[in-house]
Amino acid sequence: MDQSIVLINAKIYAENQIISDGFIKIDGMKIEEIGWMTHYKANDQFYVIDLQGQTVIPGMIDIHTHGTSGADVMDAEIASLETIVRALPQEGTTSFLATTMTQSDENISNALKNAASFIKNHQKPGQSEVLGVHLEGPFVNPRMAGAQPVDFIIEPEIPLFEKWQKLAGGTIKLVTLAPEQKGGMELTRYLNENEIVVSIGHSNATFAEVKMAIGAGASQVTHLFNQMKGLHHREPGVVGAALLLEELYAELIVDGIHICPEMIQLAYQNKKSEKLILITDSMRAKCLKNGNYDLGGQKVIVKDGMAVLENGTLAGSVLKLSDALKNMLKYCDDCTLEDVIKMTATNPAKQLQISDRKGSIKAGMDADLVVLNNDYDVLMTFCRGILSYQKESSMVD
Amino acid sequence: MDQSIVLINAKIYAENQIISDGFIKIDGMKIEEIGWMTHYKANDQFYVIDLQGQTVIPGMIDIHTHGTSGADVMDAEIASLETIVRALPQEGTTSFLATTMTQSDENISNALKNAASFIKNHQKPGQSEVLGVHLEGPFVNPRMAGAQPVDFIIEPEIPLFEKWQKLAGGTIKLVTLAPEQKGGMELTRYLNENEIVVSIGHSNATFAEVKMAIGAGASQVTHLFNQMKGLHHREPGVVGAALLLEELYAELIVDGIHICPEMIQLAYQNKKSEKLILITDSMRAKCLKNGNYDLGGQKVIVKDGMAVLENGTLAGSVLKLSDALKNMLKYCDDCTLEDVIKMTATNPAKQLQISDRKGSIKAGMDADLVVLNNDYDVLMTFCRGILSYQKESSMVD
Numbered sequence: 076m077d078q079s080i081v082l083i084n085a086k087i088y089a090e091n092q093i094i095s096d097g098f099i100k101i102d103g104m105k106i107e108e109i110g111w112m113t114h115y116k117a118n119d120q121f122y123v124i125d126l127q128g129q130t131v132i133p134g135m136i137d138i139h140t141h142g143t144s145g146a147d148v149m150d151a152e153i154a155s156l157e158t159i160v161r162a163l164p165q166e167g168t169t170s171f172l173a174t175t176m177t178q179s180d181e182n183i184s185n186a187l188k189n190a191a192s193f194i195k196n197h198q199k200p201g202q203s204e205v206l207g208v209h210l211e212g213p214f215v216n217p218r219m220a221g222a223q224p225v226d227f228i229i230e231p232e233i234p235l236f237e238k239w240q241k242l243a244g245g246t247i248k249l250v251t252l253a254p255e256q257k258g259g260m261e262l263t264r265y266l267n268e269n270e271i272v273v274s275i276g277h278s279n280a281t282f283a284e285v286k287m288a289i290g291a292g293a294s295q296v297t298h299l300f301n302q303m304k305g306l307h308h309r310e311p312g313v314v315g316a317a318l319l320l321e322e323l324y325a326e327l328i329v330d331g332i333h334i335c336p337e338m339i340q341l342a343y344q345n346k347k348s349e350k351l352i353l354i355t356d357s358m359r360a361k362c363l364k365n366g367n368y369d370l371g372g373q374k375v376i377v378k379d380g381m382a383v384l385e386n387g388t389l390a391g392s393v394l395k396l397s398d399a400l401k402n403m404l405k406y407c408d409d410c411t412l413e414d415v416i417k418m419t420a421t422n423p424a425k426q427l428q429i430s431d432r433k434g435s436i437k438a439g440m441d442a443d444l445v446v447l448n449n450d451y452d453v454l455m456t457f458c459r460g461i462l463s464y465q466k467e468s469s470m471v472d
Numbered sequence: 473m474d475q476s477i478v479l480i481n482a483k484i485y486a487e488n489q490i491i492s493d494g495f496i497k498i499d500g501m502k503i504e505e506i507g508w509m510t511h512y513k514a515n516d517q518f519y520v521i522d523l524q525g526q527t528v529i530p531g532m533i534d535i536h537t538h539g540t541s542g543a544d545v546m547d548a549e550i551a552s553l554e555t556i557v558r559a560l561p562q563e564g565t566t567s568f569l570a571t572t573m574t575q576s577d578e579n580i581s582n583a584l585k586n587a588a589s590f591i592k593n594h595q596k597p598g599q600s601e602v603l604g605v606h607l608e609g610p611f612v613n614p615r616m617a618g619a620q621p622v623d624f625i626i627e628p629e630i631p632l633f634e635k636w637q638k639l640a641g642g643t644i645k646l647v648t649l650a651p652e653q654k655g656g657m658e659l660t661r662y663l664n665e666n667e668i669v670v671s672i673g674h675s676n677a678t679f680a681e682v683k684m685a686i687g688a689g690a691s692q693v694t695h696l697f698n699q700m701k702g703l704h705h706r707e708p709g710v711v712g713a714a715l716l717l718e719e720l721y722a723e724l725i726v727d728g729i730h731i732c733p734e735m736i737q738l739a740y741q742n743k744k745s746e747k748l749i750l751i752t753d754s755m756r757a758k759c760l761k762n763g764n765y766d767l768g769g770q771k772v773i774v775k776d777g778m779a780v781l782e783n784g785t786l787a788g789s790v791l792k793l794s795d796a797l798k799n800m801l802k803y804c805d806d807c808t809l810e811d812v813i814k815m816t817a818t819n820p821a822k823q824l825q826i827s828d829r830k831g832s833i834k835a836g837m838d839a840d841l842v843v844l845n846n847d848y849d850v851l852m853t854f855c856r857g858i859l860s861y862q863k864e865s866s867m868v869d
Binding site: 345 | 679697704707715716730731737738741742
């Protein structure tokens with residue numbers, strides 16, 4: 076549609092303010108104007124969507140998802156990424172990092188080439204945008220492998236990373252690694268110099284090693300609490316460092332399965348909304364039925380919202396980011412929708428240095444918008460100006 | 473001395489205010505008046521101590537100490553308690569709970585009878601006041617015994633407690649127990665009904681069991697982090713409960729040995745000064761030389777500020793409360809002397825329901841006062857109006 080779209084009668088969670096009764100004018104892929112309904116001027120040239128008081132939040136950014144709806148980034152197929160970018164808007168995810176996992180050089184290379192090709196040739200508005208790649212492993216600690224196949228875990232290595240980044244066309248934006256492994260600090264420093272986010276994960280680092288990694292440029296931990304050195308009163312580990320050190324953002328899987336609700340409260344009590352990033356860590360089985368699926372060559376059994384390897388190890392999730400948002404509000408009494416927006420949009424945009432175009436609602440930003448009802452169900456999702464998902468029963472005037 | 477004492481030119485950390493240049497008039501065992509020097513009227517009847525700008529804080533209350541200077545509460549001798557009450561003022565401790573440990577019924581009974589006799593017949597101003605008994609064990613969890621001898625650990629039992637409380641002349645004020653043990657919830661409820669503080673310690677309780685114990689009346693955890701179920705992301709344990717639940721006070725051993733400084737920061741970040749209580753958990757070797765000592769029939773090796781059993785398990789401390797105060801200020805940038813006063817005086821007084829006479833500086837309170845220099849060294853300690861300790865080099869005008 077070449078017509079401008081305008082959303083009216085919306086409760087807008089805009090940057091720095093809540094407009095309780097406002098409008099958002101979209102021009103092409105961008106937000107052209109936002110304001111109060113009292114300043115709204117109707118115009119026949121607009122395609123008007125009356126939201127009748129529903130809530131609009133910034134499109135959510137999932138910096139850690141492996142797949143959904145049968146597709147996985149490691150499939151290394153354009154069709155898989157097509158499936159993912161079409162499926163994510165239904166959970167309000169308007170952009171994301173395609174996340175790889177620990178595999179052979181060949182498999183990782185193929186996934187990276189495929190992602191680069193997709194980003195270059197297949198990306199378009201109206202789909203969840205691939206912002207780049209999150210390389211999870213293989214530079215992790217075998218003692219904290221979790222669902223990362225141990226056989227393919229290797230020591231951090233700059234030349235190999237450089238090769239991969241070249242294959243990826245420079246699209247690797249975030250790397251999960253274990254800085255305590257041989258070469259870990261060097262790779263951390265290299266990545267930081269190249270403006271790639273370093274997230275400490277699948278790591279057995281001591282508190283001192285985490286501090287050293289921060290000195291080298293690490294700024295995040297991957298799925299806080301899961302697969303990292305736990306808290307001990309004489310060795311705070313990665314968990315203690317994440318809770319204590321404000322230099323670190325922390326990814327959090329808020330499905331109530333990876334971490335119990337009380338531990339989510341504890342994370343929130345310590346990190347506050349300023350330093351948490353909600354992620355899904357979802358795998359291909361999301362949005363599919365219970366059954367057996369593949370994850371990096373391993374059998375994963377999915378049942379009742381849980382995905383586990385045959386030995387019982389949690390293997391990613393089937394969590395939707397929209398459910399993470401709901402859970403966060405449910406688990407933490409003192410957490411507001413404004414807080415959750417920081418954790419699903421503002422903070423990931425900051426980490427990826429794209430706050431100039433994503434992560435908040437104001438004129439000039441990408442028109443990545445999610446409409447929620449009072450139960451926080453996703454009613455509509457706009458990906459760069461195009462209505463990409465609409466809940467069946469939701470009204471459009 | 474029958475003369476009234478007046479401390480002048482003092483920086484007074486009084487209740488709800490800091491009097492930067494003030495006086496404290498002591499009449500007998502009580503504080504008669506406090507005020508600014510501008511309102512001070514000299515009087516020949518006063519014995520004047522000019523503090524020349526030094527700081528006065530409320531006398532510190534140690535709710536968990538087993539002994540010092542060669543003496544232990546379990547010695548069950550009047551002479552041992554005499555030693556303790558004379559030694560503690562040098563570290564600014566003006567009152568305390570005589571803390572027993574896991575032992576045979578006979579040994580515990582003797583220690584309790586002795587404490588009761590001491591409190592009734594030997595207590596006097598000018599010494600650190602025995603506020604009552606802290607019964608640590610034997611109702612704990614053998615899996616979290618630490619230095620509590622496992623052979624004497626028994627299941628919580630109301631009739632046995634009643635017998636002990638009778639022998640103690642009603643002086644047991646606080647009990648450390650493991651509520652998850654058979655009979656633990658019942659004893660917790662009984663103690664709470666009898667206004668005895670229940671502190672969860674040497675405990676392997678789950679988060680749910682801690683919540684249940686709080687429902688039954690538990691209001692504290694014993695030496696946070698040490699000998700309690702640790703934090704796991706799907707089972708927060710006693711540690712998680714202590715950090716999360718504001719119903720719970722937490723004892724903290726701030727010697728930098730039992731808990732590393734970062735974990736003390738984490739405790740402070742979560743519990744704040746309102747819910748922490750600094751304790752020493754000190755044993756007889758405090759103030760003595762390195763060497764071998766006895767703790768509940770076990771050999772304890774003391775070296776360089778550390779007390780350990782032969783198997784390496786930490787066995788109490790040789791910490792002075794005045795050093796805990798210094799460490800707290802050193803480890804936590806955002807912790808002020810006012811905060812530490814809450815943790816060493818206000819909070820323990822609240823827990824023991826003696827805030828009407830101890831824990832703060834104002835007219836009508838016990839004249840339990842500690843004079844500190846700018847390095848927080850204890851220069852003088854007044855126990856109920858009598859100068860009980862004076863640092864050799866400190867000046868008195």
